[in-house]
Amino acid sequence: MTTLSHIPVTELKGVGAALAEKLARVGLETLQDILFHLPLRYQDRTRCVPIGALRPGQDAVVEGVVAGADVLMGRRRSLLVRLSDGTGTLSLRFYHFSTAQKDALKRGTHLRCYGEARPGASGLEIYHPEYRALTDNEPAALEQTLTPIYPSTEGLTQQRLRQLSEQALARLGPHSLPDWLPAAIAREYQLSPLDQALRYLHRPPPDADQEELAEGRHWAQHRLAFEELLTHQLSMQRLRESLRAQHAPPLPKSQQLTRQFLANLGFPPTGAQQRVGAEIAYDLSQSEPMLRLLQGDVGAGKTVVAALAALQALESGYQVALMAPTEILAEQHFISFQRWLAPLGIEVAWLAGKLKGKARTSALAQIAGGTPMVVGTHALFQEEVQFAKLALVIIDEQHRFGVQQRLALRKKGVEGRLCPHQLIMTATPIPRTLAMSAYADLDTSILDELPPGRTPVNTLLIADSRRIEVIERVRSACHEGRQAYWVCTLIEESEELTCQAAESAYEDLSAALGGLHVGLIHGRMKAAEKAAVMAQFKQGQLQLLVATTVIEVGVDVPNASLMIIENPERLGLSQLHQLRGRVGRGSAASHCLLLYHPPLSQLGRQRLGIMRETNDGFIIAEKDLELRGPGEMLGTRQTGLLQFKVADLLRDADLLPAVRDAAQHLLADWPQHVSPLLERWLRHGQQYGQV
Numbered sequence: 001m002t003t004l005s006h007i008p009v010t011e012l013k014g015v016g017a018a019l020a021e022k023l024a025r026v027g028l029e030t031l032q033d034i035l036f037h038l039p040l041r042y043q044d045r046t047r048c049v050p051i052g053a054l055r056p057g058q059d060a061v062v063e064g065v066v067a068g069a070d071v072l073m074g075r076r077r078s079l080l081v082r083l084s085d086g087t088g089t090l091s092l093r094f095y096h097f098s099t100a101q102k103d104a105l106k107r108g109t110h111l112r113c114y115g116e117a118r119p120g121a122s123g124l125e126i127y128h129p130e131y132r133a134l135t136d137n138e139p140a141a142l143e144q145t146l147t148p149i150y151p152s153t154e155g156l157t158q159q160r161l162r163q164l165s166e167q168a169l170a171r172l173g174p175h176s177l178p179d180w181l182p183a184a185i186a187r188e189y190q191l192s193p194l195d196q197a198l199r200y201l202h203r204p205p206p207d208a209d210q211e212e213l214a215e216g217r218h219w220a221q222h223r224l225a226f227e228e229l230l231t232h233q234l235s236m237q238r239l240r241e242s243l244r245a246q247h248a249p250p251l252p253k254s255q256q257l258t259r260q261f262l263a264n265l266g267f268p269p270t271g272a273q274q275r276v277g278a279e280i281a282y283d284l285s286q287s288e289p290m291l292r293l294l295q296g297d298v299g300a301g302k303t304v305v306a307a308l309a310a311l312q313a314l315e316s317g318y319q320v321a322l323m324a325p326t327e328i329l330a331e332q333h334f335i336s337f338q339r340w341l342a343p344l345g346i347e348v349a350w351l352a353g354k355l356k357g358k359a360r361t362s363a364l365a366q367i368a369g370g371t372p373m374v375v376g377t378h379a380l381f382q383e384e385v386q387f388a389k390l391a392l393v394i395i396d397e398q399h400r401f402g403v404q405q406r407l408a409l410r411k412k413g414v415e416g417r418l419c420p421h422q423l424i425m426t427a428t429p430i431p432r433t434l435a436m437s438a439y440a441d442l443d444t445s446i447l448d449e450l451p452p453g454r455t456p457v458n459t460l461l462i463a464d465s466r467r468i469e470v471i472e473r474v475r476s477a478c479h480e481g482r483q484a485y486w487v488c489t490l491i492e493e494s495e496e497l498t499c500q501a502a503e504s505a506y507e508d509l510s511a512a513l514g515g516l517h518v519g520l521i522h523g524r525m526k527a528a529e530k531a532a533v534m535a536q537f538k539q540g541q542l543q544l545l546v547a548t549t550v551i552e553v554g555v556d557v558p559n560a561s562l563m564i565i566e567n568p569e570r571l572g573l574s575q576l577h578q579l580r581g582r583v584g585r586g587s588a589a590s591h592c593l594l595l596y597h598p599p600l601s602q603l604g605r606q607r608l609g610i611m612r613e614t615n616d617g618f619i620i621a622e623k624d625l626e627l628r629g630p631g632e633m634l635g636t637r638q639t640g641l642l643q644f645k646v647a648d649l650l651r652d653a654d655l656l657p658a659v660r661d662a663a664q665h666l667l668a669d670w671p672q673h674v675s676p677l678l679e680r681w682l683r684h685g686q687q688y689g690q691v
Ligand code: ADP
Pocket: 267, 268, 269, 270, 273, 296, 297, 298, 299, 300, 301, 302, 303, 304, 427, 451, 452, 554, 556, 558, 585
């Protein structure tokens, strides 16, 4: 028997070449595709609502007798038809109508219509309802099921989509559409058979719980969400396997360089740094490429861990690339690594997108020629960057890099043959549930200990009407020898406007704080200017640094103990946490003042309240996820990583542990089910599982 995944839509009645092409454009090529094209919502045309019981905003079928039809001249000519059913009267309003239509709607006509009841000039009205006249001898059958409304595109009507799903449903059965969830798994997690779930969602019975359906909590949706998440999990495992199947240069543990590095470092590594360092050192000694995610809160000391990893590759004579998402952060790393590696006689090269002309050519030549340590921005991913012997790639602040970009790195290994080891570091702690699903291809290490001597940052919410007081606080902190940041947040997604705001804050604050050394840094400045300002701030020549969120990541000035963030309500919690992590790096008590603009929305108050209550990045990340949703937090809208059809990572987070177990089970006992599942769910768009 041919399964529905192999039957093209052209086999359906009414589907010719032109329609097939339209359907293909939205990814509908087979009957299986049609069945997995699920309704967005439903209409209830299974019952007539008495006019007297209609509520504003309700979509409903009503029946009644036309009590009168008038053409109103007002601002726009309209036809107003009054309909009564003994329980009340309703008006049907048409702005576009023909004479024939008007004549057909004469007094005494028995009508059935469907539409949304809205409050209008004459009481409840339905604008342009669907309607038809009923005759006494015509049986007035209502729909037997809720009416599905499908995601559509131009030229594809709902009626057409319904006809197609009707035909596909007629051919749906346990044999025509194999259920790739083995019975044992379905039983264990109480999942209903696939064909039942699909049938239900395309044609829910009149008594279906519409609220559950709307919220995606219905058992039929649950069944499909489980399968979809399972498939995602399997695709990540495949990705991981395909990476693991490659060879990486095994790097023996470093002896010499690590000893020298630690001797010069000035502090002993924390217990967590040692533990994580050992995990990484072991991975690197293997001939399978390392794929490790290092999570650690802001200020946990990830850079030292990165350096330890780098030394292992460097000591074996290989190259290391360290990548950061912004130029400022990359520069900071460049400076740190130069400082650490120069005494060991190791050269460090620099590459960023802004590097042009001769400087660029010479950087590319250095990298191709084998300069051991290379630091830069994602410019390092570019095609023309050729490494001589790349054995380790370190990526800082993972949440901005996508899976695709990670994949691109494989090609940069030794002679395009050996795959480099990868260490991915993130300061945005990813909630466990999400990490399980989104980063199932990575092993995880957690740096769960801050270096000693840190004092937690004290966070306060202050209305911007108290700006003058706040400025005085900056003055006194600076007079005590401390340094401060003044951060201007993003305005209407415009970098230009944001930089202007920072410039004017800089002017105001310079004027208000005469005698203090105030600096300015923002994204529109040249790299050299930014570097110069940062260097001055680091050396204490500047006391106050006015900045945009360019300083979000990585900037490290332990003497800075005060941060003011203007309009913090514009930022995500994790971003605020990153910013706040710039202070509290020394031993002095640190403060972060969130200078908000009242009135705050209830959500705004809730969110900033979380910032005041906790310094724990994991808790903040969890809350941020709850309040904003996962796609936004991971910045995955661009990468398409977490776009699901049925599942919703936040809503279905409690399924993830079961999904993970089920994936293991399936891989072990039913490996032949994996490919059909991937093909069913991921064929269009998301190719990351098919490497
Ligand atoms: P992050 O994890 O946010 O990237 P960094 O690597 O920038 O943190 O480290 C933050 C600061 O802590 C730096 O000034 C670094 O020198 C310092 N640091 C790192 N490890 C230790 C340690 N074991 N003891 C003391 N200070 C440390």
